[in-house]
Amino acid sequence: MALVPVLALIAGQFLPAYPLRILDMILLYAILGLGLNIIVGYAGLLDLGYVAFYAIGAYSWALLASGQFDIHLPFALVLLIGASLAGLAGILLGIPVLRLRGDYLAIVTLGFGEIIRVLMNNLDGVTNGPQGIARIDEAHLFGWTLSTPEDFLYLLVAMLVVVFLFVWRIQESALGTALSAVREDQDAARGCGIDTTRVKLVAFALSAFIGGGCGVVFAAMQRFVSPESFTFWESLIIVLVIVIGGLGNPFGALLGATLLILIPELLRAYADYRLLLYGMALVIIILARPRGIISRAFGPSWLMRRLGGGKC
């Protein structure tokens, strides 16, 4: 993990803009994957509307730092606001729906994602409708201007490290244990005195918080947002990132994001056949490794044990 920032620094210095942009997208999806993993991987709840939180974050930056309402707040503040708003939305959505189980929860979150998208499309006075919001401010963070893919690479790497450590520590904490109990058997978990609804709500909020933060960075990176970026397909990509990489494993999110962003780029030469081949590749990967490429057991804790020679 310590190697990642070093590699990123080297990559940032030497790679041209196009691969750097792809690298940025990989990192962004890895962070989104880490966030969604809290819900899907740790708590075992399928959220098919994760993109809603991402959209809330993106629109926070688009509305609070552009000519739309002529508000120009600093990036760090909006990052906090966007993530918090998304977290709040997560709690508000979670309170009624977390009593539901499995598939119903999946469908309600899917519906929530669609509702957010339709709202963005139709609240013309606020979101500018399908045209989206263009000419968003350039982001400045502590006197450092974020404009090139290289700048965002450093920001995203920093975020990735923070989120990675955070998510890993959660996994090892009492909350993480409670979450895995909920995942394996809700009734037994309740029997052990775990307030399952509360635990799920915390997971939901944390996950939404991370999604919102990613949204802010995405909007700052693109400097343009429109409802088109936040379709159901986007939610599915994030679910695929963690399922293909390995559910409940932070390394899995990194690997999954790399594959899911890289494969379409590599297939770019095939133009019209690209998505067809992409779909086939997804099916083949899932058929070959139904439980994800990296198993849950081989997480960061396992790596630390290996490196520490059996200690830890």
Add this chain to the structure above:
Amino acid sequence: MGALILQQTINALTVGSIYALIALGYTMVYGVLRLINFAHSELFTAGAFIGLALAGALGIAGHPTGGLLVGLITFVLVGLAGVSVEIVAYRPLRGTSRLAPMLSALGMAVVIQNAVMLIGGRRPMIYPSFLPSGVIDVFGAVVSYKQITIFLVAVVLMIGLELFVNRTNLGVRIRAVAENAETASLVGINPNMAISLIFFIGPGLGAVAGILYSSFYGVATFTMGFVIGMKAFTAAILGGIGSIPGAVLGGFLLGAIETFGTAWMPVLTGGVIGTEYRDIFAFSVLVLILLFRPAGLLGEHVSEETRVYKSDF
């Protein structure tokens, strides 16, 4: 006012028939495998395009009797496609986890959608109507023969399915496997056979719905399956997923909610909520229903303790 309500009811029945036909495919698959078959909506699109190609090849575009033949062949072709999808992409994953087949279904949806695009083209296609044209006036409401035919075709197919599932030997096997695949295999029923049958009938019905839908609106696009599929799935949940009468009820109910909601919301809210929120109605209703009646309208009420699945995914 009476005529307006009647008109809306007829519109609701038309769109509801189509939702119901597609919802049947989702609900049957879910009832047996507890799998959301994301590829179903793309098979609906494929059905519309295959119907179009057949009509061109046979030279019977826009003819109602030809339409019957086209519908039949399309049913069989798309049904076979559905069976192959299950064998290739879902069967090897049975018993691994619940997420894996679902995401595999998603991959298949992408594959089918793009295959349709590559063969049928990116641009919307003008669709010849296989339905009789003309309108009649019923108490001031304008009813087209198209709408009547769509409704009748849907009702005939639904009754046929109901009879097939409840009155035939194969139907008993399907119900037995849906109830409990292991127990069914103990009494000599091959679950794979029943599952293949479901994957033949469901997509077949969806394909017919695709032809009806495109004939009604006069256009077919390779992306049209997604939104319709989502709504049909909503309808299946609304009625209680896994239940065949539930899917039919859910389909018609969703058609009604959407049609009346879209027509009256702008009036009731003084124009604040306009028709552009049409697609939200479906989901808002769904969220509300699930909160108060999680098993859907006709779904079985399963107590927490008797759930086979302790964990969600």
